[in-house]
Amino acid sequence: MSKIAVLGTGSWGTALASVLADNQVDVTMWSHREAAAVEINDQHRNQKYLPDVELPTNLKATASMATVLRDIDILVLAVPTKAIREVIASINTQLDHPVVVVHVSKGIEPETNLRISEIITDAMTPSLVAAVVALSGPSHAEEVCRRMPTTLTAASTDESAAKLVQNAFSNLNLRVYTHHDIIGTEIGGALKNIIALGAGISDGVGNGDNAKAALITRGMREIIRLGEAVGAEEETFSGLTGIGDLIVTCTSQHSRNWQTGYRLGKGETLTEVLASVGMIVEGVRTTEAVYLWAKKLQISMPITEAIYGILYDEKSPTVAVDELMGRQKKKRILS
Ligand SMILES: NC(=O)C1=CN([C@@H]2O[C@H](COP(=O)(O)OP(=O)(O)OC[C@H]3O[C@@H](n4cnc5c(N)ncnc54)[C@H](OP(=O)(O)O)[C@@H]3O)[C@@H](O)[C@H]2O)C=CC1
Numbered sequence: 001m002s003k004i005a006v007l008g009t010g011s012w013g014t015a016l017a018s019v020l021a022d023n024q025v026d027v028t029m030w031s032h033r034e035a036a037a038v039e040i041n042d043q044h045r046n047q048k049y050l051p052d053v054e055l056p057t058n059l060k061a062t063a064s065m066a067t068v069l070r071d072i073d074i075l076v077l078a079v080p081t082k083a084i085r086e087v088i089a090s091i092n093t094q095l096d097h098p099v100v101v102v103h104v105s106k107g108i109e110p111e112t113n114l115r116i117s118e119i120i121t122d123a124m125t126p127s128l129v130a131a132v133v134a135l136s137g138p139s140h141a142e143e144v145c146r147r148m149p150t151t152l153t154a155a156s157t158d159e160s161a162a163k164l165v166q167n168a169f170s171n172l173n174l175r176v177y178t179h180h181d182i183i184g185t186e187i188g189g190a191l192k193n194i195i196a197l198g199a200g201i202s203d204g205v206g207n208g209d210n211a212k213a214a215l216i217t218r219g220m221r222e223i224i225r226l227g228e229a230v231g232a233e234e235e236t237f238s239g240l241t242g243i244g245d246l247i248v249t250c251t252s253q254h255s256r257n258w259q260t261g262y263r264l265g266k267g268e269t270l271t272e273v274l275a276s277v278g279m280i281v282e283g284v285r286t287t288e289a290v291y292l293w294a295k296k297l298q299i300s301m302p303i304t305e306a307i308y309g310i311l312y313d314e315k316s317p318t319v320a321v322d323e324l325m326g327r328q329k330k331k332r333i334l335s
């Protein structure tokens with residue numbers, strides 16, 4: 001059986017490590033904060049990220065990177081996109097053998113426009129990477145840690161690595177599929193956060209279900225347009241990591257992206273909201289990255305553009321909706 005390290009003791013890392021502990025996998029979490037590791041070991045709690053959840057007693061944690069990497073087969077990166085390079089720099093100095101690298105982050109790196117698997121390939125010492133797998137899908141940590149039924153996809157161009165990950169995480173509460181299209185998986189996971197911010201804004205200003213359904217549908221077309229332009233397969237977006245994740249993030253009150261949008265729609269500023277959420281809201285950085293990326297690729301993404309305007313140009317949400325509704329009349333086209 002695999003020995004696994006989960007790096008990051010935020011909500012998602014903790015929920016996924018709990019799944020592995022339930023499966024009796026030898027799993028250890030790593031935190032850059034000693035206090036977080038001590039709380040998990042001594043109290044079986046993670047009060048900051050998953051309040052009131054009792055963690056499995058066989059779930060261990062450490063603040064030592066050298067300890068967590070010792071003899072592992074699989075490394076799970078569960079930190080926000082902006083922390084990935086810093087964490088990899090530390091892995092490069094402490095890991096001494098190749099491992100399967102799994103990432104669960106949903107973002108695009110601004111300026112480089114790299115997907116997470118591309119950041120890993122770019123930053124990690126090549127001899128340490130046996131394969132890269134993206135684990136993604138409609139999955140809020142708050143439900144997974146309560147063992148509520150959830151589905152995920154392990155996407156990799158290396159089928160045996162995807163199967164290894166499928167076997168480690170699968171149980172009666174968590175069904176894991178494998179898939180080869182890692183590009184489509186990563187694009188779907190990152191870009192749905194932009195649309196979820198928009199769905200939250202729409203709900204916050206008091207628009208109804210009609211508006212949200214339109215955002216989800218037309219937002220999906222924008223995601224597909226950019227995805228296909230960078231090598232994703234269109235079919236991937238009909239699956240769990242595409243429409244599945246888009247639906248859950250646009251409709252669930254667990255979503256930090258939806259919550260942020262909702263509060264913006266109610267009139268709070270982005271600075272106020274981000275100061276109090278206390279968790280990563282990936283869509284904010286991804287909106288900026290994708291807005292500029294789409295311009296460079298000359299891809300039309302009007303919803304992303306409207307959300308960029310609200311986040312970064314102080315555009316009022318109602319003006320943004322008017323502009324979207326008042327665009328030049330079009331024939332309905334799928335692309
Ligand atoms: N939460 C969810 O339901 C899901 C999240 N994801 C994705 O997973 C990724 C992680 O999200 P999530 O766990 O929710 O995020 P959280 O904000 O809950 O936690 C982030 C974790 O990363 C740690 N961290 C932040 N910066 C650094 C750094 N520079 N070095 C080391 N550790 C760092 C934090 O440490 P500290 O304790 O100091 O804050 C914390 O443990 C995101 O990309 C998210 O989109 C994907 C699916 C579901």
Ligand SMILES: O=C(CO)COP(=O)(O)O
Nearest residue numbers: 137138139140255256257
């Ligand atoms: O990716 C997620 C659910 O699949 C989590 O979304 P949020 O980051 O918006 O909470």
